Amino acid sequence: MEFYPVAIEKLIEEFAKLPGIGYKTAQRLTLHVLNLPKEEVSEFAEALVKARGTIKYCSICGNYTDTDPCSICSNPNRENSIICVVEEPKDIMAVEKVRDFNGTYHVLHGTISPMAGRGPNDINLKQLVSRMKDNIKEIIVATNANVEGEATAMYISKILKPFDVKVTRIAHGLPMGGDLEYADEITLAKALEGRKEI
Structure with missing residues (x-):
């Protein structure tokens, strides 16, 4: 049984395809978007289309960029x-x-x-x-x-x-503020392995 018109259900489905977004969150996002002023919805849609159309991968490092090479690869101070x-x-x-x-x-x-x-x-x-x-x-x-x-x-x-x-x-081990009693064996082993003199 459908609770919403087809257009709303479709928008919920599209939001639910995003990583970490379940049906309930997709539903909340959809209802939020529907309550936005039309201009804001247009800006949001335009930003999505523009980002997808202009962003590419840097030919050197593979990072997202709108210029090639990206700002990091082309920075002479790096x-x-x-x-x-x-x-x-x-x-x-x-x-x-x-x-x-x-x-x-x-x-x-x-x-x-x-x-x-x-x-x-x-x-x-x-x-x-x-x-x-x-x-x-x-x-x-x-x-x-x-x-x-x-x-x-x-x-x-x-x-x-x-x-x-x-x-x-890169070193692995205990996070700052972490307690030894809550760390698993692998994390403790990595912390011991990566120890350094103080």
């Missing part, structure tokens, strides 16, 4: 010999918020995951290997601390070994 490898463009935003990294990036657009049917050829690894001709000193692998992220990090280390480049992995 350290081009250090590349931080991340899974998705959103990970670049997370690292940039720290304001402590001045190198460049490489976006894989996924991880190696045999369970999901993704192998090395399904992510952006060939472009990373081709960047090794640019006198790269260090590759920092900043994939997530899960099975797929670890497998991807190990594969990257293996394929870059012939290039005599330093391959490092």
Whole structure:
């Protein structure tokens, strides 16, 4: 039994396709949009269409951009010999918020995951290997601390070994403010492994 007109149901379905949005949230978003002034709805729709039409991937790093190369790759003040490898463009935003990294990036657009049917050829690894001709000193692998992220990090280390480049992995362990009693064994092991002198 349908509670809403077809147009509303369709909008709910479209919102529900977004990651992390279930039916109830999609319903709330739809009803919110319907209560907005017509001009705001038009601006929202126009912003969606414009972003989808103008945003592309940087030909160097694979980040989202409206110019090619992106603002990070074309910045002469960035350290081009250090590349931080991340899974998705959103990970670049997370690292940039720290304001402590001045190198460049490489976006894989996924991880190696045999369970999901993704192998090395399904992510952006060939472009990373081709960047090794640019006198790269260090590759920092900043994939997530899960099975797929670890497998991807190990594969990257293996394929870059012939290039005599330093391959490092971001540290994993206890978060600031975290309690030892609530940490799992793997997190504690990583924290011990990544310890440093004080």
